Amino acid sequence: MFCALGSAVCFGTASVLQAVAARASAPGTGSGVDPLLLWRVLRQWRYLAGLALDALGFALELVALRNLPIYAVGAALAGSLAVTAVVASRVLRVRLRGVEWAAVGVVCGGLALLGLASGAEGGLTGGPALRFGVLAVAAAVLLLGAAAGRLPGRARAAALGLGAGTGFGVVEVAVRLLDDFSPGALLTNPASYALLLGGGAAFLLLTSALQRGSVTAATAGMVLGETLGPAVAGVVWLGDRTREGLEPLALLGFGVAVVGALGLARFGEAPEGDVGRVG
Template identity: 35%
Template sequence: MLALLGAVLAAIAYGAATVLQAIGVQRIAAAPAGASWLERGRAGWLYAVGLALDAGGFLASLAALQSLPLFLVESMLASSVGVTAVLAVVLLGVRLSRREVAVLVMVGIGLVLLAVSAHEGNARLVGTAGSWLLLGGAGLVTAVFIAGLLDADRGRSSLVLASASGLGFGLTGIVARVLDTSNPLWHTVFQPQLWALIVAGAVALVAYGFALDRGRTTSVAAITFATETVIPAAIGLAFLGDGVRSGFVIVAVLGFVATLGGCVALAGHAEVEPRRAEIEH
């Protein structure tokens, strides 16, 4: 239950961070032309709060992944887009259509189905060879990012960068699932999978920003959500010992499809547009 609570808190933190960062960026942009960096920083202090929530959400997800399967935790993290949509309604006065409300309900039902079907347990350790393989995976994510960054076609570039972001976020989830933190800190620092987590996470964040700059938010968010959820879930079930409760396979499949499909449908709310009154407040 504590691990499940950590996953829920991570999703809430990520969803709230998106709203606060959107408001912060808009307030910084609305600052007078001659404003100093200090004045801009004060205007956009909510952006810093959003970053702190991102960090807290990341730590909560790490804790959840120590005992919950990837298909459950990654689906819950992807559902943060639903949290963003709800908070946009509460805080920014955004109106959701009946279809979007129905999708939110579908995501909620999907998460409940996943929660009741997931089998709790520690992941299978990957060993030294697996650790280096994960670090190699971080190198592959970096290569995909560079290829997308250098692509002159902005539309294709955004799709490649979104894929790199999804792969990077997915890899951080995989590493968090198998990372052995029982060793002394100095020993953990030298584990290849820890550096795989750092590199993949950093590349994923940068790639997502470039992808949003070059493509449509809806497409970028949908590709990122799908990639970071489906691939880790498959790897967890195939290689890391993630499991489903006996007799709950169909329930798990229905929950996964409902959650992922709903998150992709809500991808347009991954970036919110605050009201002018809220920005100037």
């Protein structure tokens, strides 16, 4: 759980830096996914610093996913929005209202309940159907991003965010499906390709959403996509369970953490006029 929370701190801080970089880059095409956007933002130091934090966060996430149920890690990652809110209030001079400070407290309280109730990760590793299934979902994330370009503004943002969250969720499940890390086993395991495709697609869709105006809906969609689906997959197919008799507490903690994160969804973006405030 310490690694999961550390990962949330890294991701939450990185999102502020990446949002500023994405909003400062030149506008691209009008489609939901601009393949050249990543090339433009990679020339900005703030985005590169965010990527470095993402890399550290991903390493911590890997450790957490090998020791905790997916639902616990997913809720902790959704809690990264609480970190984003606090960092944005300091770096971008974004003013947090009382209700938003309360939402930060709600996220922390939900994660504390979840930490008390979480058991060890499930012992199942999934069959071939699940491995090919997550690869198919990863490919569908790219198709969802392409289709988002035909939607109006807010619906497009929600679709991009949901696609990004689903891609991150694919990564969470795929990590658990890697039971042999030898080169030969990795090359023949569909989950390896799902991890790469899902993670890359998620970054592309999220960066596109961050550049295209208000992404409150996108961030909310991302939280749902990266928590609910992976949690179900962990319980149904991978054997994730809670501590004996603490299922209600785990459900309460998961729900409270996700609802609190949704209340902080607006902090997934950098507000207009704040781009130049990060020196």
